[in-house]
Amino acid sequence: MREPGPPHPPLPQHPSSRPPARPAPPRLPSRARREPGPRRDSPPAALTPRISPAGRGSPGGRGAESPAPPAAEQAAPLKYLRARLPEPHSSHGEGPTRASRCCRRLPPPPPPPACAPAYRRRGAETGPPHACALAAGGAVLCFVVSALGITAGSHRLWSHRSYKATLPLRIFLTIANSVAFQNDIYEWVRDHRVHHKFSETDADPHNAMRGFFFSHIGWLLVRKHPDVIEKGQKLDLSDIKADKVVMFQRRYYKPSVVLLCFTLPTVVPWYFWDESIIISFFIPAILRYAVALNAAWLVNSAAHMFGNRPYDQHINPRENPLVSLGALGEGFHNYHHTFPYDYSTSEFGWRFNLTTAFIDLMCFLGLASDRKKVSKEVILARKMRTGDGSHKSG
Ligand SMILES: [Zn+2]
Numbered sequence: 586m587r588e589p590g591p592p593h594p595p596l597p598q599h600p601s602s603r604p605p606a607r608p609a610p611p612r613l614p615s616r617a618r619r620e621p622g623p624r625r626d627s628p629p630a631a632l633t634p635r636i637s638p639a640g641r642g643s644p645g646g647r648g649a650e651s652p653a654p655p656a657a658e659q660a661a662p663l664k665y666l667r668a669r670l671p672e673p674h675s676s677h678g679e680g681p682t683r684a685s686r687c688c689r690r691l692p693p694p695p696p697p698p699a700c701a702p703a704y705r706r707r708g709a710e711t712g713p714p715h716a717c718a719l720a721a722g723g724a725v726l727c728f729v730v731s732a733l734g735i736t737a738g739s740h741r742l743w744s745h746r747s748y749k750a751t752l753p754l755r756i757f758l759t760i761a762n763s764v765a766f767q768n769d770i771y772e773w774v775r776d777h778r779v780h781h782k783f784s785e786t787d788a789d790p791h792n793a794m795r796g797f798f799f800s801h802i803g804w805l806l807v808r809k810h811p812d813v814i815e816k817g818q819k820l821d822l823s824d825i826k827a828d829k830v831v832m833f834q835r836r837y838y839k840p841s842v843v844l845l846c847f848t849l850p851t852v853v854p855w856y857f858w859d860e861s862i863i864i865s866f867f868i869p870a871i872l873r874y875a876v877a878l879n880a881a882w883l884v885n886s887a888a889h890m891f892g893n894r895p896y897d898q899h900i901n902p903r904e905n906p907l908v909s910l911g912a913l914g915e916g917f918h919n920y921h922h923t924f925p926y927d928y929s930t931s932e933f934g935w936r937f938n939l940t941t942a943f944i945d946l947m948c949f950l951g952l953a954s955d956r957k958k959v960s961k962e963v964i965l966a967r968k969m970r971t972g973d974g975s976h977k978s979g
C-alpha cells in the first residue's frame with residue numbers, strides 16, 4: 586500500500602509554480618488575495634501531472650515540479666478538482682473568470698443570413714418563405730367575395746334580374762365585382778345576355794361550338810365576331826344604364842380594379858399580420874385571381890360540353906357538379922339555360938350552391954327580396970317533355 590505523502594503548502598506559494606522571470610501579478614482585491622488559487626493564465630493546477638501516479642513523489646519526474654497532493658485530494662481527485670474550480674461568472678466584479686475566458690475562445694456565432702427584406706420578415710429563420718394560415722385564409726375569403734361579385738351580382742342580379750337587392754347590397758356586390766376583375770358589370774351583362782339569347786352561334790361571345798379552348802379563354806384573346814357586336818347593340822340594356830351604382834363602377838373601373846383586385850389583397854396581409862410582400866402579392870392577389878378566372882371560365886367551356894341534360898336535351902349546356910363546386914353553384918347549366926330567371930340556377934337549393942345560400946342570407950337580413958323560383962311541377966313537366974331522362978337515374 587502506498588504511503589500518503591506529507592502535506593504541502595497551498596499551490597500559489599510554491600516557488601516551482603511560478604516562472605522566476607515573470608513580473609509580480611497585478612494587485613487583486615482583498616477577497617482574491619485571501620483565497621489563493623491557481624494562476625489565471627495557466628491550466629488548473631489540479632490538471633497538472635501532480636495527479637499522475639507515475640510522477641508522484643519521484644524526485645526526477647514531473648512530480649518534482651509540483652508537490653504531491655494532500656491525502657484528501659488523492660482519495661477523491663475529481664471531487665477536489667470540482668471544489669477548486671471557480672464559479673463560471675464572478676459576482677464580485679473581479680473580471681472574467683476561467684469559464685468565461687474559455688467561452689470567449691469559442692468562434693463567434695455566424696451572422697444572420699443576408700436575405701432580401703421581403704424574405705427577412707417571414708420564413709428566413711425556418712427555411713424558404715411560406716404563406717401563413719391567415720394569408721391562405723385571406724386568399725380563400727378573397728376568392729369567395731370576388732366569385733359572389735360575379736355569381737350573385739353580375740349574373741343573377743344584373744343579368745337575369747332573378748331577385749332584387751337594396752342599395753347597400755348592390756354597393757357590396759359592385760365592390761366584389763371589381764375584386765373579381767372580369768370586365769365591368771355593364772359589359773359583363775351585355776355579353777351574358779347575348780350568350781343566352783344566341784347560345785352556340787357566332788353571336789355567342791364564347792361560342793362552345795368553336796371548341797373548349799375558345800370558349801374557355803380564347804374568346805378573350807381575339808377580336809369579337811361581328812355578330813356579337815351587331816346583336817349586342819340591339820339588346821335592351823336600359824335597366825343597367827339606369828343603375829347609378831353600375832354606371833359609377835363603369836366610369837372608375839380601372840382604378841377600382843388596381844385598388845381592389847391587386848393592391849388591397851397584397852397590402853392587407855403584409856401590413857396587418859406581417860406576411861412577406863412576395864407571398865402577399867402572389868397568393869391572395871395573383872393566384873387567387875387566376876383560380877377565380879378559371880373557375881368562371883369553366884362555366885362557359887366545361888359546363889357546355891360535359892354532363893347530363895335532364896331538363897332540355899336539345900341545348901348544349903350541361904349539369905356539371907364539379908363546375909358548380911368551383912363556381913359557387915353555376916355548374917347546373919342545363920337547368921339555368923332552361924330556366925334562366927330562377928335565382929338559384931338549380932332545383933336543389935344550397936347543394937353545391939353557395940351563391941344561393943348567400944342570397945337567402947341577404948333576404949333573411951332584409952337586404953334582398955323578390956327571389957324568382959320555378960315550381961316543382963313546372964320542372965318535372967319540362968323534364969318529362971324535353972329532358973334526356975337522366976334525372977330518373979338520380
Ligand atoms: Zn346566365
Ligand SMILES: [Zn+2]
Nearest residue numbers: 884885902918
Ligand atoms: Zn351558358
